[in-house]
Amino acid sequence: MNRAANKNKVFDHKDLLSIDELSAEDIMTVLNYAKMFEEVNERTIKKVPALRGKTVCNLFLEPSTRTRGSFELAEKRLSCDTVNAGGSASSTVKGESLVDTIKTLDSMKVDMFIVRHKYAGTPYIVSQHTNAAVIDAGDGKHQHPTQALLDLYTIWKKKGSFDGLKVGIVGDIVHSRVCGSLVPALAKLGAEVTLIAPATMLPACPEVLGAAHVTANLDEALPDLDVVYMLRIQMERLEEAPFPSLREYHLLYGLTKEREPLMKQDAIICHPGPINRGVELDSYMADGSHSVITDQVFSGVCVRMALIYLLLGGANDEISA
Amino acid sequence: MQRSESDQACVMDENEIDRTLVRMAHQILEQNKGGENLALVGILTRGDILARKLAEIIYQIEGIHVPVGSLDISLYRDDTCIMNFPQLRGTDILFNIDNKTIVLVDDVLFTGRTIRAALDALMDFGRPARIQLAILVDRGHRELPIRADFVGKNVPSAANENVRLHLKDVDGYSSVTITRINPGERIGSAPIGGDHE
Amino acid sequence: MKYLLKGVRAVDPAIGLDVQRDIVIEDGVIAQVEASIAPTEDMIVLEREGCVAIPGLVDVHVHLRDPGFEYKEAIETGTAAAAHGGFTDICSMANTNPVTDEAAIIDYVIDKANEAGHCTVHPAGACTKGLAGESLAEMGDMVAHGAAAFTDDGRGIQDAGMMRRVMDYAKMFDKVIMSHCQDDGLVGKGQVNEGPVSTKLGLAGWPAAGEEVQIQRDIVLSELTGCPIHIQHLTTAHGLDLVRDGKARGVAVTCEATPHHLVLCDEDITTTYDTNLKMNPPLRSKADNAALIEAVKDGTVDVIATDHAPHAAFEKEREFELAPFGITGLETSLGIVNTYLVEAGHIDLNRMVELMCINPRKILRIEQVTLEPGSTADITVFDPAAKWTVEADGMYSKSQNSPFIGFELIGKPTDVFCKGKLTLEDGVVTA
Numbered sequence: 007m008n009r010a011a012n013k014n015k016v017f018d019h020k021d022l023l024s025i026d027e028l029s030a031e032d033i034m035t036v037l038n039y040a041k042m043f044e045e046v047n048e049r050t051i052k053k054v055p056a057l058r059g060k061t062v063c064n065l066f067l068e069p070s071t072r073t074r075g076s077f078e079l080a081e082k083r084l085s086c087d088t089v090n091a092g093g094s095a096s097s098t099v100k101g102e103s104l105v106d107t108i109k110t111l112d113s114m115k116v117d118m119f120i121v122r123h124k125y126a127g128t129p130y131i132v133s134q135h136t137n138a139a140v141i142d143a144g145d146g147k148h149q150h151p152t153q154a155l156l157d158l159y160t161i162w163k164k165k166g167s168f169d170g171l172k173v174g175i176v177g178d179i180v181h182s183r184v185c186g187s188l189v190p191a192l193a194k195l196g197a198e199v200t201l202i203a204p205a206t207m208l209p210a211c212p213e214v215l216g217a218a219h220v221t222a223n224l225d226e227a228l229p230d231l232d233v234v235y236m237l238r239i240q241m242e243r244l245e246e247a248p249f250p251s252l253r254e255y256h257l258l259y260g261l262t263k264e265r266e267p268l269m270k271q272d273a274i275i276c277h278p279g280p281i282n283r284g285v286e287l288d289s290y291m292a293d294g295s296h297s298v299i300t301d302q303v304f305s306g307v308c309v310r311m312a313l314i315y316l317l318l319g320g321a322n323d324e325i326s327a
Numbered sequence: 328m329q330r331s332e333s334d335q336a337c338v339m340d341e342n343e344i345d346r347t348l349v350r351m352a353h354q355i356l357e358q359n360k361g362g363e364n365l366a367l368v369g370i371l372t373r374g375d376i377l378a379r380k381l382a383e384i385i386y387q388i389e390g391i392h393v394p395v396g397s398l399d400i401s402l403y404r405d406d407t408c409i410m411n412f413p414q415l416r417g418t419d420i421l422f423n424i425d426n427k428t429i430v431l432v433d434d435v436l437f438t439g440r441t442i443r444a445a446l447d448a449l450m451d452f453g454r455p456a457r458i459q460l461a462i463l464v465d466r467g468h469r470e471l472p473i474r475a476d477f478v479g480k481n482v483p484s485a486a487n488e489n490v491r492l493h494l495k496d497v498d499g500y501s502s503v504t505i506t507r508i509n510p511g512e513r514i515g516s517a518p519i520g521g522d523h524e
Numbered sequence: 525m526k527y528l529l530k531g532v533r534a535v536d537p538a539i540g541l542d543v544q545r546d547i548v549i550e551d552g553v554i555a556q557v558e559a560s561i562a563p564t565e566d567m568i569v570l571e572r573e574g575c576v577a578i579p580g581l582v583d584v585h586v587h588l589r590d591p592g593f594e595y596k597e598a599i600e601t602g603t604a605a606a607a608h609g610g611f612t613d614i615c616s617m618a619n620t621n622p623v624t625d626e627a628a629i630i631d632y633v634i635d636k637a638n639e640a641g642h643c644t645v646h647p648a649g650a651c652t653k654g655l656a657g658e659s660l661a662e663m664g665d666m667v668a669h670g671a672a673a674f675t676d677d678g679r680g681i682q683d684a685g686m687m688r689r690v691m692d693y694a695k696m697f698d699k700v701i702m703s704h705c706q707d708d709g710l711v712g713k714g715q716v717n718e719g720p721v722s723t724k725l726g727l728a729g730w731p732a733a734g735e736e737v738q739i740q741r742d743i744v745l746s747e748l749t750g751c752p753i754h755i756q757h758l759t760t761a762h763g764l765d766l767v768r769d770g771k772a773r774g775v776a777v778t779c780e781a782t783p784h785h786l787v788l789c790d791e792d793i794t795t796t797y798d799t800n801l802k803m804n805p806p807l808r809s810k811a812d813n814a815a816l817i818e819a820v821k822d823g824t825v826d827v828i829a830t831d832h833a834p835h836a837a838f839e840k841e842r843e844f845e846l847a848p849f850g851i852t853g854l855e856t857s858l859g860i861v862n863t864y865l866v867e868a869g870h871i872d873l874n875r876m877v878e879l880m881c882i883n884p885r886k887i888l889r890i891e892q893v894t895l896e897p898g899s900t901a902d903i904t905v906f907d908p909a910a911k912w913t914v915e916a917d918g919m920y921s922k923s924q925n926s927p928f929i930g931f932e933l934i935g936k937p938t939d940v941f942c943k944g945k946l947t948l949e950d951g952v953v954t955a
Contacts, residue, residue, distance in 0.1 A: 023795070024795055026795070041417075042399075042417040042418075045417065045418055045419075046402070049451060049452065050452075050453070051451040051452075053451070054402035054403065054448075054451070055402065055403055055447065056401070056402035056403070056404075084402075103838065103841070103842055104842055104843060105841055105842065123843070125843035125844065125845045125846060126725055126726045126727055126797065126843075126844060126845060127725070127795065127796075127797030127843065127844050128843055130795060130796055130797060131797070131842075131843065145726075146726055146727075146845065147726035147727070147728075148725060148726030148727075149726065183726060186724075186726050209722070209723040209729075210718045210719050210720070210722055210723050210729050210731075211719055211720040211723045211724075212723065214720040214723050214724050215723060215724070
């Protein structure tokens with residue numbers, strides 16, 4: 007049956023190139039499926055044969071251990087065969103163009119590409135040169151839809167609903183592909199997003215992402231927030247840092263034990279990882295009762311299993327024999 | 328029992344289904360010499376409801392609660408590449424199946440492929456002492472060497488016929504019907520909530 | 525060779541001409557312009573009823589890429605593309621390899637262009653050696669060999685002191701300094717206009733201010749030095765105000781707008797990350813489009829220039845952030861201007877001739893041709909009603925990196941006389 011023409015599919019997509027392609031209903035479908043895949047990850051034998059014989063290529067043209075590991079586990083637990091491309095030994099380093107790399111891998115008959123690159127729009131280019139499904143695993147400063155989905159899943163499990171939920175995102179918004187996906191998704195699901203950062207860390211038009219409020223003052227924003235999402239400070243690029251020092255950043259924007267009394271009792275703290283302890287979070291908050299950072303990591307595997315399953319097979323509304 | 332070409336024929340009504348389940352519960356207990364170390368696992372969808380009904384009857388007979396689980400075999404199907412994926416409903420087995428006698432429960436036994444998938448799925452949960460199969464209706468046409476230990480009723484059917492169970496709990500009425508398959512129609516369980524085709 | 529151009533609407537605001545005429549071209553000059561001329565045996569007759577004849581089109585901003593990047597464009601193909609687009613004269617930019625920063629390269633470009641014979645090329649020399657912005661290039665020698673203007677286009681001169689030295693020095697040659705305004709500190713790795721689109725697409729912003737601070741700087745320096753300044757590819761509403769103010773104060777400032785900055789905007793760039801919409805300066809907002817059109821009408825914008833910047837397909841077929849800036853423009857310029865400015869009612873043909881024929885010649889300090897007997901026969905003939913679709917296949921340029929492919933345009937060049945030589949005949953470039 008022609009997949010694209012199947013009206014019965016509960017998730018009618020070939021690729022996930024950006025979170026904007028998903029309706030609120032689609033997002034909830036992924037989250038509901040992730041919930042069912044949680045059980046598989048709790049078993050002694052954490053593997054189901056659902057996607058036996060499907061080949062997934064993890065095309066990571068930018069180094070990433072966490073996201074790639076999470077994807078690989080998700081693929082393997084669905085019984086996919088996986089091949090990893092990219093990295094320092096790849097042909098792209100030897101000067102091969104992206105298009106040639108895709109054509110080469112596509113010739114090996116791959117069913118799905120997971121694409122990570124430091125340049126925006128790469129997953130779209132990949133999708134133009136293959137019939138395989140494509141998932142954006144982070145493209146430049148553009149989007150990181152699966153990170154957003156796992157964040158949403160974590161928040162949903164803790165809070166039950168997004169409607170009217172007050173979410174604050176703190177830190178380097180302008181360089182954050184997570185924000186590129188998470189802010190529009192939260193807005194779509196009815197949450198109210200506040201971006202908290204100095205202007206040096208904000209994009210030109212935060213409102214187009216779906217942010218309801220923008221403020222430079224963490225202490226003023228904190229008491230209202232149900233979810234505090236701390237972004238990572240890129241320690242690699244401090245010479246062009248948008249703040250004077252780590253010390254001052256920590257003073258103004260660090261989530262510390264001293265700031266805990268400002269927070270709602272039931273507020274949760276998210277962070278995409280890896281954490282810089284003592285910069286955006288102190289250890290007390292990173293490991294404390296508000297923190298759901300390790301839940302996010304677990305959510306990542308469940309959400310990615312759900313997404314790969316939905317894209318590679320698609321789920322039908324009805325049951326067949 | 329009259330069967331015209333397009334008409335659906337009722338092969339079991341509510342009373343017969345209930346009486347059959349009581350008989351099957353007795354058979355299960357007899358075969359296993361009581362309810363000790365027994366657990367029921369129903370295959371989604373409707374097998375799980377039958378399993379709960381059987382457990383209830385076993386409680387009435389023996390006064391013991393046997394654990395009941397439900398199994399979604401979607402992730403174990405062998406036809407995922409050619410068919411559309413069924414919607415996931417989730418597996419729910421909240422007890423340890425190791426060294427237990429597991430009675431798999433399903434509504435209709437047909438090709439045997441569902442049971443094959445269910446066996447694979449169960450094995451991923453642990454190592455049961457033995458697995459038995461309880462089926463309300465066996466309609467024949469096996470494609471795999473699988474047979475049921477407990478059969479409610481044998482209903483001979485043609486390949487182009489559909490045998491479906493409806494249950495009051497989810498469909499509003501209980502019956503087993505046999506219908507001719509219209510072009511484009513699926514074989515297999517009816518959608519939950521009644522067959523309105 | 526003697527040509528008779530019959531039945532054209534001759535438009536030349538310099539001599540107040542806008543009427544149907546027959547024109548005889550002989551020995552490189554216009555021999556006769558009359559209401560009706562009977563053909564004689566020795567004439568090649570071009571029946572062009574319904575077409576418009578204007579003084580030859582001039583493009584003051586063209587990257588011919590030759591020497592050095594012949595895989596993108598060669599002088600032969602670039603000048604053929606110019607003829608195809610209706611141009612008789614173009615000014616080539618200096619960012620070649622080696623850089624056009626000495627007389628030998630000026631000679632090379634002029635010689636190659638003469639050899640090709642498709643149009644007249646007036647090379648611009650670099651202001652600074654190697655476009656490095658550090659030391660003056662040999663402008664005097666380059667002028668002696670035919671350099672028409674000076675520019676560090678592609679890089680821009682970052683240091684204000686260096687820019688002043690360039691202008692102070694260039695003043696004695698009566699040549700214009702063409703300035704590519706881009707403050708590196710503000711622009712950095714900017715990819716697209718800073719605003720909603722850069723935010724949405726996660727691309728580094730190229731702020732309007734990055735252009736405007738240098739426009740202001742150059743106007744102030746022109747005032748200080750007395751050297752004429754020409755602002756290249758101006759794109760922002762505020763930048764236009766700066767030029768407007770400078771002109772009002774009597775500063776010798778001119779500026780150009782490109783067809784793409786008039787017609788396209790940053791919102792055209794979507795999640796398909798089309799690299800044919802990546803150029804420098806970037807496409808700006810819809811409001812900037814409107815401001816540019818207003819400035820074209822009120823005279824703030826002096827010329828339309830294409831910034832024809834060919835790139836090979838393999839260079840453009842890649843990640844947006846890695847693809848080079850620039851698009852081709854020679855072969856679509858007249859069609860775009862006629863469709864979106866003239867047909868749309870913003871300007872009339874007289875204004876178009878000022879923008880594309882008269883003012884560019886003033887800026888390049890080259891001979892002002894007219895449609896009267898005795899003038900050098902640089903004439904562009906176009907069919908103002910011809911409807912056509914831009915296609916990659918139909919181009920003479922070696923590269924097809926045009927965002928206008930697929931556009932339906934009205935108005936197409938049919939014939940071009942370059943110094944009396946028929947370089948384009950019935951839409952086909954002559955050998």
